[in-house]
Every structure is written in structure tokens, then in C-alpha cells.
Amino acid sequence: MAELATPADKRRLATLLSPAYLWLTLAVFLPLSAMLFFSFVTDLPQDAPDWAFTLENYGKFLENPVYGKLLWKSLKLAATVTLFCILIGYPCALVLARVIKGRAREVLFLLVILPFWSNSLVRIFSWAIVLRGNGILERTLEAILPWDIRLNLMFTTNAVVIGLVHSYLPYVILTSYLALQAIDDDIIDAARSMGAGKLTILRRLLLPLSLPGLLAGAVLVFVPVVGSFMEPRILGGRVGTYFGTVIEDQFVAVYNWPLGAALSFVLLAVVLLIFALTSPILRKAQT
Amino acid sequence: MKSILTLTTALALTASGALADEIRVLNWQGYGTDLDWSLKAFEEATGHSVVHEYFNSEQEMLTKLRTNPGAYDVVMINAAFTPQAIAEGLVAPIDTSTIGNYADIPASFAEDPKLNVDGKVYGVPWTWGLTSFAINTEAWDEVPTSVQVLWDPAHAGRISIRDDAIEAMQLGALATGQDINDIEDLDAVEAKLAELLPNLRTFWSSENDWNQFMAAGELDAATYWSGSASRSAAMGLPVQFVVPEEGAVGWLDGLSIPATSEHQEAARAFIDWMIDPEFYVKWDAEGAPASANAKAMEALPDDAFNKAVLGDPEVVARVHFQAPIDDETREKYLEIWQRLKAAQ
Numbered sequence: 001m002a003e004l005a006t007p008a009d010k011r012r013l014a015t016l017l018s019p020a021y022l023w024l025t026l027a028v029f030l031p032l033s034a035m036l037f038f039s040f041v042t043d044l045p046q047d048a049p050d051w052a053f054t055l056e057n058y059g060k061f062l063e064n065p066v067y068g069k070l071l072w073k074s075l076k077l078a079a080t081v082t083l084f085c086i087l088i089g090y091p092c093a094l095v096l097a098r099v100i101k102g103r104a105r106e107v108l109f110l111l112v113i114l115p116f117w118s119n120s121l122v123r124i125f126s127w128a129i130v131l132r133g134n135g136i137l138e139r140t141l142e143a144i145l146p147w148d149i150r151l152n153l154m155f156t157t158n159a160v161v162i163g164l165v166h167s168y169l170p171y172v173i174l175t176s177y178l179a180l181q182a183i184d185d186d187i188i189d190a191a192r193s194m195g196a197g198k199l200t201i202l203r204r205l206l207l208p209l210s211l212p213g214l215l216a217g218a219v220l221v222f223v224p225v226v227g228s229f230m231e232p233r234i235l236g237g238r239v240g241t242y243f244g245t246v247i248e249d250q251f252v253a254v255y256n257w258p259l260g261a262a263l264s265f266v267l268l269a270v271v272l273l274i275f276a277l278t279s280p281i282l283r284k285a286q287t
Numbered sequence: 288m289k290s291i292l293t294l295t296t297a298l299a300l301t302a303s304g305a306l307a308d309e310i311r312v313l314n315w316q317g318y319g320t321d322l323d324w325s326l327k328a329f330e331e332a333t334g335h336s337v338v339h340e341y342f343n344s345e346q347e348m349l350t351k352l353r354t355n356p357g358a359y360d361v362v363m364i365n366a367a368f369t370p371q372a373i374a375e376g377l378v379a380p381i382d383t384s385t386i387g388n389y390a391d392i393p394a395s396f397a398e399d400p401k402l403n404v405d406g407k408v409y410g411v412p413w414t415w416g417l418t419s420f421a422i423n424t425e426a427w428d429e430v431p432t433s434v435q436v437l438w439d440p441a442h443a444g445r446i447s448i449r450d451d452a453i454e455a456m457q458l459g460a461l462a463t464g465q466d467i468n469d470i471e472d473l474d475a476v477e478a479k480l481a482e483l484l485p486n487l488r489t490f491w492s493s494e495n496d497w498n499q500f501m502a503a504g505e506l507d508a509a510t511y512w513s514g515s516a517s518r519s520a521a522m523g524l525p526v527q528f529v530v531p532e533e534g535a536v537g538w539l540d541g542l543s544i545p546a547t548s549e550h551q552e553a554a555r556a557f558i559d560w561m562i563d564p565e566f567y568v569k570w571d572a573e574g575a576p577a578s579a580n581a582k583a584m585e586a587l588p589d590d591a592f593n594k595a596v597l598g599d600p601e602v603v604a605r606v607h608f609q610a611p612i613d614d615e616t617r618e619k620y621l622e623i624w625q626r627l628k629a630a631q
Binding site (some may be wrong): 039046064069070073087132133134155233237238240241246249253254255 | 307346347350354451452478484487488489490492504505542617621625626628629631
């Protein structure tokens with residue numbers, strides 16, 4: 001910035017940046033501040049003329065142990081889903097970036113992104129068809145295996161995890177792939193020439209160098225999964241009550257926007273807190 | 288039947304001096320008032336055209352009435368919410384003398400205290416129905432007579448209820464032998480529901496959902512609404528609606544005229560049209576709830592679900608009609624229901 005001394009440069013910079021800031025204000029700041037406002041009122045101003053400011057909505061989160069319990073359940077779900085996404089996604093990205101070359105890579109890459117082009121609701125309903133009792137999965141297994149199969153996957157926590165992992169896997173693959181691809185081949189060759197084995201190269205070179213990408217992917221998965229409501233509702237059935245579904249209930253079913261908004265901001269605060277606490281550890285791991 | 292309609296038409300025409308008005312109706316989408324053929328016939332008969340606006344929840348409907356004075360001429364209100372609308376001065380008393388079909392509504396509906404205050408009528412009973420449960424007839428040797436079968440371990444994992452706090456609590460009240468409108472022992476209901484939840488396959492959320500689960504053979508029994516059950520059965524699903532000995536929860540929908548309406552004459556003509564037997568018989572063929580008009584119910588063919596099941600006086604005697612629920616009770620129910628779900 002130091003070289004942008006002249007006023008003309010500054011003006012040009014402001015003009016060039018203004019669309020981006022305007023967009024951020026319109027798309028992020030305004031809706032969020034409206035929700036923040038709702039979380040501090042007793043009733044929606046357009047519904048009740050006698051609305052007032054209150055902290056009660058946040059008080060309810062502390063008073064009622066159900067919310068804390070569900071938030072914990074959602075965090076555990078997000079951690080599980082993120083773990084599976086990393087375990088499956090990172091090796092995929094590794095193979096894609098370092099082993100496969102040329103046309104095959106493009107085709108495989110397309111296959112990874114392909115699910116992203118379909119609506120997430122459609123994907124979850126497809127899983128419902130596959131997983132449900134006497135569904136595609138059970139019938140296929142029954143045709144292959146001689147004994148009677150009763151998987152009972154549908155309407156379990158496992159079904160929710162399967163659906164979510166499938167939905168969010170491409171994020172981890174894409175970010176890890178970009179980081180892995182950027183690693184200079186010469187470094188690997190140098191390591192190999194000095195006698196490093198495949199595992200050593202992975203552990204000492206590839207993993208540390210691609211860690212920023214992997215972590216970015218993990219964050220991209222973790223945050224939306226904590227607040228997910230559609231997947232647990234459809235695939236989880238009776239056990240599919242999470243923090244996200246309770247927030248959705250407040251907005252859709254009981255029309256209590258202030259409480260729903262307050263719960264959303266509690267979720268946001270908890271997620272930010274987790275990142276604030278873990279970022280020193282993660283930064284250390286990167287160096 | 289024709290003569291009734293022409294008479295009504297003549298009445299409406301003379302009363303309004305053949306002035307054509309545009310009336311605005313506030314209702315759920317696709318719920319009887321907005322059928323194309325009926326509106327066309329209504330316009331031909333009375334000259335009044337009808338425009339619709341829709342709501343997605345009772346709270347939204349009340350909000351619209353409060354914030355848009357003069358915008359609506361007829362509003363559909365679940366009778367459990369009518370007292371609130373009356374108390375807030377949102378709806379006007381209705382002069383029933385110009386509504387020809389009103390006389391055919393039995394006193395049990397017409398004199399409902401939720402719709403009448405100080406001898407004035409604030410809502411014309413329109414339709415009613417039941418919330419109970421329906422069974423997959425292929426899974427049962429004989430039709431159960433008690434709601435306790437939902438708790439039967441023999442059907443574990445093959446039961447469903449709707450994810451709705453009020454419906455769940457009222458089901459628990461019926462099963463524990465309590466008054467659905469004044470649940471005294473909430474702990475007993477909570478304990479009873481806690482026993483039910485492990486028996487559930489999943490929650491259902493819409494009629495379409497329900498039909499798919501039944502068609503896939505995933506459920507033996509599930510809570511349901513009478514009008515929806517008749518539609519599902521008409522689709523060919525092996526479904527039978529059960530009104531158990533413990534009783535069922537009844538709801539009543541009424542038509543009211545907002546206090547700020549400027550076309551009250553035309554609004555009354557439309558309400559009369561809505562409770563007319565001829566209209567109802569045609570509507571029922573497409574799947575309708577039961578009509579509050581006794582003559583309209585009589586006019587149905589004998590095999591119609593609404594006549595065969597809900598026309599039975601013995602069944603009607605077992606119905607517990609839903610009273611208004613205040614916000615405090617509603618929140619308490621929701622809290623219990625969320626606690627039960629979170630414990631799963």
C-alpha cells in the first residue's frame with residue numbers, strides 16, 4: 001500500500017474495490033445484522049407493535065439444557081463427518097494430483113465435481129431411496145450374498161453421516177488437490193534422490209506442504225455440517241433432531257424468529273470460538 | 288339442489304343490487320375456496336369475482352389481518368384461533384339472515400362458543416375433520432379399536448407420528464385418558480410419549496411423505512388426518528382410518544369476514560356458496576374434509592368416506608374438539624416435545 005501515495009491512485013483503488021464491498025454489504029452484512037437485531041427483540045416489529053429489546057432469547061439457550069445437548073450432538077456429528085471426509089477425500093486428492101496424469105485426470109476430476117451440479121435435496125432423497133429398507137442397497141446385497149440381509153441403515157445416525165459425507169466430500173478433494181498439485185515435482189525428486197521412501201515423502205513433504213489446503217477443506221465441511229438440518233431430518237428420522245433442525249423449527253414451524261435468530265448466533269459464536277482456540281495449534285502444525 | 292342454488296343466487300343478486308364486486312379471500316393454498324370451476328360458476332351466478340391470497344401458518348394469517356386493513360373480505364380461520372381474532376377486533380359480526388345455507392348447519396357447530404360472542408356470529412362453520420391414526424390394512428388381521436396399539440411392541444419400528452408438538456401432546460393425552468384441551472398431568476403424557484418414540488420408524492411431515500412411506504410398506508400405523516386418509520385411500524393405498532375408543536381430536540374451520548372489509552355483502556354471498564351442498568358434493572369428489580353443513584353431508588353418495596366414517600353419530604360422539612391454545616401452553620408443549628426428541 002505504501003506505493004499508492006498519490007490521491008489519484010487512492011481514488012482508483014476505491015472505485016475498483018467499491019463493487020466488492022458493496023456486494024459484501026448487501027449480501028452478507030445486511031441480512032446478518034437484521035438477524036442479529038431479531039435475536040434481541042421480544043417479537044417481530046411487523047407483528048407486534050409492543051415489541052421491546054430483550055436478552056431473554058439468549059437466556060433460553062442457557063436455561064434449557066436441551067439446546068446445549070443438541071449443540072454438542074451437532075458438533076460431534078460435524079467432527080465425525082469432517083473426519084470421514086478427510087480420510088476418504090485426502091487419499092483421493094493425492095492419487096488425483098500425484099499419480100494420475102493427462103486426460104484421465106480431467107475425467108476423474110469431472111466425476112468428483114459432478115455431484116455438485118445436482119441439487120443437494122435431490123442427492124439426499126437419492127440416498128433415502130438407496131438406504132431405505134428393501135431399497136436399492138439391500139436388494140443388491142441380497143442378490144449377491146446368499147444369506148438374508150437386514151441393514152436397517154435408514155433413519156439412523158449412520159445414514160445421516162453417509163449422506164453428509166457424500167454431500168461435502170468434494171470440498172476436501174478440491175482444496176487438497178489444489179494444494180498437492182502446487183507442490184514442485186523437483187522437491188519430491190530431490191527427496192527421492194536422497195533415499196527417502198514413499199511414506200517418508202508423504203509424511204515429511206506432501207502432508208505438511210498441502211496442510212493449508214486440507215485444513216481449508218475441513219473448515220468448509222465442518223461449518224455447514226454443524227448447522228445442517230435438511231439431511232438429518234430426511235435421513236435421520238426419529239434420531240435426526242440436531243441443533244440445526246431446532247433452529248429450523250423456530251423459523252418454520254412455531255414462527256419464533258427471535259429465538260431462532262438467537263440460537264443461530266449462539267451457533268456462530270461457538271464455531272468462531274472453536275476456530276479461535278484451534279488456530280494456534282493449527283498454525284504450529286503448519287510450520 | 289339446483290333450486291337452492293338459484294334461490295341463493297337470486298337472493299344475492301337482489302341483495303347486492305346486482306353490483307359486481309371483487310372480493311379477496313385469505314386461505315391456505317388449494318383448500319376449497321380457490322377451485323377454478325367453483326369460482327367461475329360463482330362469478331356467473333353473482334357477478335362477483337374472487338381473488339386469493341394465501342398464508343402458511345395461522346400466525347401469518349393473523350399478522351396479515353392486523354397489518355393490511357381493508358385488504359381481505361373473507362378469511363378462513365381454524366376455530367381454535369377465532370377467539371383470538373375476535374378479541375383483537377379483527378373480524379366482524381356476520382348477519383347470517385342473508386346466508387341461506389346457514390340454517391342447515393347443526394347447532395353443535397353453529398353455536399360453538401369459539402365462533403359466537405354475546406349472541407353475535409363471528410364465524411360460519413365450514414369444514415371439520417379428525418386427527419387420529421390410519422393403518423396399513425395388510426399389516427393387521429383386524430382393525431384395532433384402541434390407540435394403545437401404537438405402543439404395541441409387535442409393531443416396533445413400524446409406527447410414525449407427525450413431528451408436531453401439539454399433535455404429539457394431544458395423542459399422549461388421549462392415550463393417558465386425559466382431556467386434550469386441559470392436560471393436567473403433563474409428566475404422565477411425557478412419560479407415555481417417551482415410551483412411544485422408540486417404536487417409531489420416523490416422523491412424517493407432509494401428506495405426500497405419508498403416502499410414500501405407506502406405499503413402500505414401511506409403516507403399519509401412523510397418525511393421520513381424516514381428509515388426507517380419504518385421499519390416500521382414493522389413490523389405491525391399503526389404508527383405513529381408525530377412530531379409537533379413546534376418541535380423536537377434532538378441528539373445525541370457519542369462514543369469517545374481516546372487520547375492515549368493504550364488500551361484506553359479496554363476502555356473505557361467497558360464504559353461502561362455500562357451505563352450499565351442491566358445491567360441497569363436487570368438491571368432495573376431489574377430496575375434501577367433512578362439511579359443517581348437515582344437508583351437504585347428506586347429499587354425498589353413501590360410499591363417500593366423509594359420509595361413511597364421519598357421518599356416523601357414534602364416531603362423532605367420540606370426537607374431542609380442539610379448544611384454543613394460548614401461547615404459554617404452546618411453548619410448554621414445544622419444550623416438552625423438543626426434550627423428548629433430543630433424548631433420542
